Amino acid sequence: xxxxxxxxxxxxxxxxxxxxxxxxxxxxxxxxxxxxxxxxxxxxxxxxxxxxxxxxxxxxxxxxxxxxxxxxxxxxxxxxxxxxxxxxxxxxxxxxxxxxxxxxxxxxxxxxxxxxxxxxxxxxxxxxxxxxxxxxxxxxxxxxxxxxxxxxxxxxxxxxxxxxxxxxxxxxxxxxxxxxxxxxxxxxxxxxxxxxxxxxxxxxxxxxxxxxxxxxxxxxxxxxxxxxxxxxxxxxxxxxxxxxxxxxxxxxxxxxxxxxxxxxx
Amino acid sequence: xxxxxxxxxxxxxxxxxxxxxxxxxxxxxxxxxxxxxxxxxxxxxxxxxxxxxxxxxxxxxxxxxxxxxxxxxxxxxxxxxxxxxxxxxxxxxxxxxxxxxxxxxxxxxxxxxxxxxxxxxxxxxxxxxxxxxxxxxxxxxxxxxxxxxxxxxxxxxxxxxxxxxxxxxxxxxxxxxxxxxxxxxxxx
Numbered sequence: 001x002x003x004x005x006x007x008x009x010x011x012x013x014x015x016x017x018x019x020x021x022x023x024x025x026x027x028x029x030x031x032x033x034x035x036x037x038x039x040x041x042x043x044x045x046x047x048x049x050x051x052x053x054x055x056x057x058x059x060x061x062x063x064x065x066x067x068x069x070x071x072x073x074x075x076x077x078x079x080x081x082x083x084x085x086x087x088x089x090x091x092x093x094x095x096x097x098x099x100x101x102x103x104x105x106x107x108x109x110x111x112x113x114x115x116x117x118x119x120x121x122x123x124x125x126x127x128x129x130x131x132x133x134x135x136x137x138x139x140x141x142x143x144x145x146x147x148x149x150x151x152x153x154x155x156x157x158x159x160x161x162x163x164x165x166x167x168x169x170x171x172x173x174x175x176x177x178x179x180x181x182x183x184x185x186x187x188x189x190x191x192x193x194x195x196x197x198x199x200x201x202x203x204x205x206x207x208x209x210x211x212x213x214x215x216x217x218x219x220x221x222x223x224x225x226x227x228x229x230x231x232x233x234x235x236x237x238x239x240x241x242x243x244x245x246x247x248x249x250x251x252x253x254x255x256x257x258x259x260x261x262x263x264x265x
Numbered sequence: 266x267x268x269x270x271x272x273x274x275x276x277x278x279x280x281x282x283x284x285x286x287x288x289x290x291x292x293x294x295x296x297x298x299x300x301x302x303x304x305x306x307x308x309x310x311x312x313x314x315x316x317x318x319x320x321x322x323x324x325x326x327x328x329x330x331x332x333x334x335x336x337x338x339x340x341x342x343x344x345x346x347x348x349x350x351x352x353x354x355x356x357x358x359x360x361x362x363x364x365x366x367x368x369x370x371x372x373x374x375x376x377x378x379x380x381x382x383x384x385x386x387x388x389x390x391x392x393x394x395x396x397x398x399x400x401x402x403x404x405x406x407x408x409x410x411x412x413x414x415x416x417x418x419x420x421x422x423x424x425x426x427x428x429x430x431x432x433x434x435x436x437x438x439x440x441x442x443x444x445x446x447x448x449x450x451x452x453x
Contacts, residue, residue: 009388010446014439017446021411023384024392028412031310033300037292040321044285 111154112145125150126178126244129264136172136260150178157250172250174260178243199237199254201261206239208254237261273337281328288328292321295341298413302342302423303349305408312352320345339422342415346423395445403438410435 011017120142121128130139139155146152157172199206236249237257246264251257271279271287273294279287299320304313324331324344331340384392396404409415409423417435421428 007384007388011443014436014443017439017443018411020384020388020392021396021407024389025412025414027389028393030301030304031313033297034314036296036300036314036317036321037289039318040292040325041285041289043318043322044288044325 111143111156112152113143115142115144117142120144120153123151124153124176126176128153129174129176129244129246130155131174131260131263132265133260133263139174152177172248172260174264175247175249177245199258201237201239201258202241204239204241206237206261208235208237208257210235210254274334277328277331277337278333280325281331288325291337295338296321298338299341299345302409302413302415303345305413306346306349306405306423307353307356309352309356312356313349316349316352317345320348323348339419342419343422343425347425392446395442398445399438399442402434403441406431406434406438407442 007016007020011020115123117128117130117139123144136157140158141156143154143156144151145154153176155174155176197208197210199208235251235254235257236247237251237254238245238247239261240246246261248257248260251260271290273291276287276291280291296317299317300313303316303320304310307313307316320341321344324341327344331337396407399407406420406424409420410417415423417428417431420435421431424431426434
């Protein structure tokens with residue numbers, strides 16, 4: 001039997017050096033390999049969906065298809081890893097429970113940079129709507145983020161009477177961005193126990209996501225998820241209106257969310 | 266239906282027919298190797314992840330150009346390595362060796378394998394530092410060979426050079442590494 005001997009140092013010849021490198025390689029600390037396969041699949045599916053939309057102009061609007069699919073999913077009670085894109089928003093289902101809560105109260109990086117309402121109006125590529133509801137008044141914080149094109153404006157209120165603090169300390173968030181046929185840049189991940197139902201806001205088709213926890217992401221231009229630890233608020237109303245995707249998050253009930261939604265001017 | 270997992274070639278065949286799930290399985294098999302190879306090429310974990318993703322998306326688009334019966338591993342690695350190189354160039358930085366030697370393995374651990382050398386902790390650190398002092402080209406070829414454990418044929422695919430060039434470059438890089446370790450630093 002051969003016995004390992006201490007190596008002459010520095011290595012005497014190329015074989016000894018090769019052997020030393022092989023030993024070293026077993027000991028290297030690589031960064032953990034991220035999950036690449038699912039991201040690739042997501043991009044491939046987005047790509048082919050985009051191709052189909054381009055190629056078939058007579059097809060139903062993507063939105064109608066998404067709603068039909070969503071209705072089917074909800075009927076089937078299927079909480080599967082399946083993404084639905086509405087405007088620039090992807091809604092996905094994830095198995096199990098969400099990861100542990102972030103320690104930060106509000107990770108405002110996902111909202112973008114804090115600006116004044118006037119500045120948000122100047123920078124946004126669309127007319128910014130603000131709730132005209134005496135109970136909540138003007139937004140306490142306004143954020144602007146450059147994605148998707150035209151930007152995203154988030155109006156944020158702290159806890160108010162009727163709008164209790166969410167797990168992250170935020171009372172209410174109204175988010176607005178332009179609907180786009182680009183692959184989803186905003187993403188909402190729904191976990192088990194979350195339900196989705198369709199409803200109407202001023203005659204526009206809307207989704208009410210409630211009951212469970214959901215996690216909120218956005219994707220940058222290279223498709224990478226940003227701030228995957230952000231979980232802002234609770235139940236959410238989402239709808240499209242005149243080319244804008246609008247979200248009200250954190251209202252305690254569908255009727256309260258709809259009230260905020262209807263008051264947008 | 267038999268329970269045997271599909272071979273790479275079968276997965277590629279399915280993927281060519283538009284089966285994204287089959288392709289996802291193939292990506293899963295190679296994602297770690299692709300990520301580490303990209304990491305060794307571009308020296309940054311975020312860029313490596315993006316390069317690996319981008320490489321696999323591109324490879325999917327190029328599946329119909331993949332020669333049936335060929336080895337997918339070098340072909341995939343080449344596409345990923347290209348994406349990683351482009352990212353390194355775009356970032357305009359020297360691709361430093363960001364690897365560290367894990368400190369938790371005892372250098373005088375029990376029952377070492379008789380075939381390989383066992384280095385003391387400080388020897389590993391010294392060797393790693395020497396690899397880091399090499400030129401980008403030398404460091405890349407050595408890390409691909411010994412750290413990513415690619416065959417010379419795979420390296421030829423990844424680096425996009427003939428096999429003979431890989432052999433001669435690797436040999437010269439090894440000489441220069443020994444020179445760095447001797448302290449003479451005659452890197453020519």
